[in-house]
Amino acid sequence: MPNFDNKAASGRPTKKYNTGAPKTGSRSEGHRGFHGDAAPAKKRWTQDDRAARTGDRPASTDRRPNWEPRAERPTTGRSERPSYGDRAQRTERPAYGRTERPSYNDRPARTERPSYGDRPARTERPSYNDRPARTERPSYGDRPQRGERSSYNDRPARTERPSYGDRPARTERPSYNDRPARTERPSYGDRPQRSERPAYGDRPARAERPSYGDRPATNDRAPRTERPSYGDRPARSYDDRPARTERPSYGDRPARTERPSYGDRPARTERPSFSDRPARTERPSYGDRPARTERPARSFDDRAPRRDSDYYPAKHDTKSASFAAHEDVVLERLEAKTITADDAVGKTWKDLGIGDNMTRQLTAMGAETPFPIQAATIPDVLSGKDVLGRGKTGSGKTIAFGAPLVERLMENEGGKNRKPGRKPRALILAPTRELAMQIDRTVQPIARSVGLFTTTIVGGVPQFKQVSTLQRGVDIVIATPGRVEDLVEQGRLDLSEVMITVLDEADHMCDLGFLEPVQRILDETKKGGQKLLFSATLDKGVATLVNQYLKNPSVHEVAGEDQASSTIDHRVLLIEQRDKGRIIEELAGGEGKTLIFARTRAFAEQLADQLEDAGIPATSLHGDLNQSRRTRNLQLLTSGRVNVLVATDVAARGIHVDDISLVIQADAPDEYKTYLHRSGRTGRAGKQGTVVTLISRARRRRMDELLGRAEIKAQIEPAAPGDSVISTLAAL
DNA sequence: AAAAAAT
Known part of the structure; x- marks a missing residue:
């Protein structure tokens, strides 16, 4: 059972x-609702009974959530007060609720949360807003799931569903009376950009408001330096500003995008992390960006040693002699402390x-004796050194860092710090939620065995x-x-006591989109803390982080565990x-468990549907699904x-499923590392596995190079539907 | 293109 269920x-x-009211019909004295022999026979209500009752007793009473005080319910009669019951039945209602994200209503009450007023505005951080809003993307989240249509338990909670058009206006509803009025509430740094929000239809008409039409243009306003800086002013939260209707209209100001953005102002030296980085839109996009070596150092990254352009060769520059030389140097470093599997025997x-x-x-x-990668890294981790660990997929990396990490916390603690509210002292970062939860499943029992506690901090979940x-x-x-940053910003997660940080899939964590959040998070951890970087494909891509955060790291990998010695049969079909x-x-x-990789979410979903239609039970895993799904x-x-899962690369790394016998790459990967990780989902723990990659003839050359x-x-051969090659592979 | 935070 997954431990998060335990929790x-x-x-x-x-x-x-x-x-509320006790039910009638309790059988014995002393129970509420006991009626003795006089207990009336239980009668089912008919439609008519119900209709007759609704006049004096609101039907929704019993569903009143316990946080909603009954006394404060509106006194209006039911007929005047639209209730949930008046809403259209589910099937009649429009398909709202696509996003199924935890709604505001599910979040802790505002008053329980710390003020957000003084944290940096959200717009300063690169946000996920860059990608199309969820609702704009095809959402597969709320469709009845293949083969699971009977259950409605999964439908979004009531409060998550919109269609509130006929409910009383917010301020009229009693349930929110105890939450602070709008102006008292903390700033919502995360609310949509101004330009995305609907017009302010409800504010006073312009003629009634003081006109600011004559106001000088934004740029003529008092220069920034004369105004309090947002950064260092003392908790001058938005709470202090006048209520919205009292504030001047901003209608005449230039649109937000034309105004100087927070991103433009000089860097705040006091608060290096979470705020100083350039806004995402100012950064080059992935597609356009020059090769790594050509990029200027990031502005916030002043501490990092200036990059030597030769040190990071362009990715595809294989023919360059200097590349080969440098790669050798790096590999040499990485292989410096190679141990062989034999070294671990008997340990x-x-x-x-x-x-x-x-x-x-x-x-x-089930880990009776250490695996080689564990034997290699554990002593160095225990000695407090920074460690880079490279062990092939499924070689036991999680325990390789998890066990010594727990041991170190034990030694360091001396059994003293079990206080409630103590700050976490170790942090393990992973690129996907599923992987984080899987790591927890391994590390939690180890930690519990010595009285330490773990928790997962991942998104997609309240x-x-x-x-x-x-x-x-x-x-x-x-x-x-993402969630770590979110909670850090909210002041609900303090990483300042983190003395050990692990990056699992470390090379991936250095990829674009991950590197900068990871750097900001590392900046929040204790200075001089121990850093452990692990991956099956640990390569020079981690050099940025290594140079910036690690001190004389020891490097470990296990020799003789290369792909040649693996239990995986690699096949490429030209189709x-x-x-x-x-x-x-x-x-x-076929019979065995099959994992299919698709490049896009939409294709993954489509393939799963197609397989279902063909009578092959299949399910999908990708970022368009909500987390519970x-x-x-x-x-x-x-x-x-289910024997078939169609996934995007969300499932490529780290995910362990027993006995996957076949991995199909419906789309060939672009990167050899992706190939290695995807194929590493099979052939685990010494078992036999097959990887089949489907490519068009046009891709042959690229595939050769990637392999x-x-x-x-890999054996490469042409194939068409019905060929015996295919049925042979399927049977495996 | 995917992933990682929500609203």
Whole structure:
């Protein structure tokens, strides 16, 4: 059972409804609702009974959430007060609620949260706003799931669904009376950009408002320096400003985008992280950006040593002699402390410095003796050194950093710091939520065996549970970057005591889109803290972080564990594009568990649908699904209720599912590292696995080159639907 | 293109 389920079960009280009137018919004295022999026979209500009753008793009473005081309900009769019951039935209503994100209403009450007033405005950070809003993207989240249509438990919670058109206006509703009035509430740095918001239809008409038409243009306003700087002014939150209607209209000001943005103002030296980086739109986009070496150093990155342009060769510059030379240098560094599998033979956990309790736990988890990568890295981690660890997919990296990390926290703590609200002392970052949760499943029992606590801090899931766990006190945080940043900014996660930081899939965490958040997070951790970087494809791409944050790291990898010695059979099928669907159907129809990789979410979803239509139970995993569905769909494959999962690269790295016998790459990867990670989902723990990559003939050359980089020997052959090659592969 | 925060 996934541990986050454990937590859900052990943690906070669940919402209780129906706490009001006792039900009649209790059988014994002393129970509420006991009527003795006089108890009236239970009668089912007919439609007519119900209709007759609704006049004096609002039907929705019983569904009153317990936070809504009954006494404050409007006194108006039901007929005047539209209730939930008057809303159209589900099927009649328009398909709202596409996004299914936790709504405002699910979040902790405002008053429980710290003021947001003094944190930097959201617009200063590169945001996810750059990608199309969820509602603009095809959403697969709320469709009835393939094969699961019977259950409506998954539909969005009531409060998440819109269609509130006929509800009383916000201010008239009693339930929100106790929340601060708008002007008292903290600033919503995260609200949509002005230009995205609807017009201010409800503010006073212009003629009634003081006109600012004559006001000098923005640029003529008092120069910035004379005004309080947003950065260092003392908690002058937006709370202090006058209520909206009292404020001057901004209608005449230039549109926001024309005004000097926060991003333009000089960097705040006091608060280097979370604020100084350039706005995303100012940064070159991925497509346009020059090769790494040509990019100017990021403006906020002054501490980083200036990059030597030769040191980071362009990605595809294989023919350059200097590249080869440098790569050798880097590889040499990385291989400096290679150990062979033989070196680990006969080593015990105790030999490596792992204590008895943890050893018992590790043994119980099936890790009776250390794997080579664990034998290699654990002593150095325990000695407090920064470590780079490279072990092939499925070689046991999680325990390689997890076990010594827990051991170090133990030693460092001396059993003293178990106070509620203690700050976390270790942080493990992963690129996907599923991976973070999987790591927690491994690390949590190890930590618990010595009385330490972990929590996952990932997005896509309500914050509340995470925050209250943090408040209770946690020693190890296992997280994805976005939510960590969010909570840090909210002041609800303090990383200043983090003495060990692990980057799992470290090379990926250095890719565009991850690197800068990771840098900001690392900046929040304790100065001089230990850093551990692990990946199956650890390469020079991590040099940026290594130079910036690591001190004399020791580098470990395990020799003799290259792809050649792996248990994976690599096949490439040259196919006609139009045959792809058919061939995938034939391949996926086999007995064993099959994981199919598609390049886009839409294609992943389409393929899953297609397989279902062809009578092959399949499910999907990609970023267009809400988190509960992602978790569940992955669970469907793990549990074996479904044998085929179609995923984007969200599932490429780190995800462990037992006994995947076939990996199909419906779209070939662009990067050899992606190939290695995808194929690493099979052939785990010494088992046999097959990877089939479908390509068009036009891609043959690129594929050859990619396989060369991955150091993989694959059989490449043409194939068409119905060919025996395909059925042979499918049967495996 | 995907992923990582919501609204």
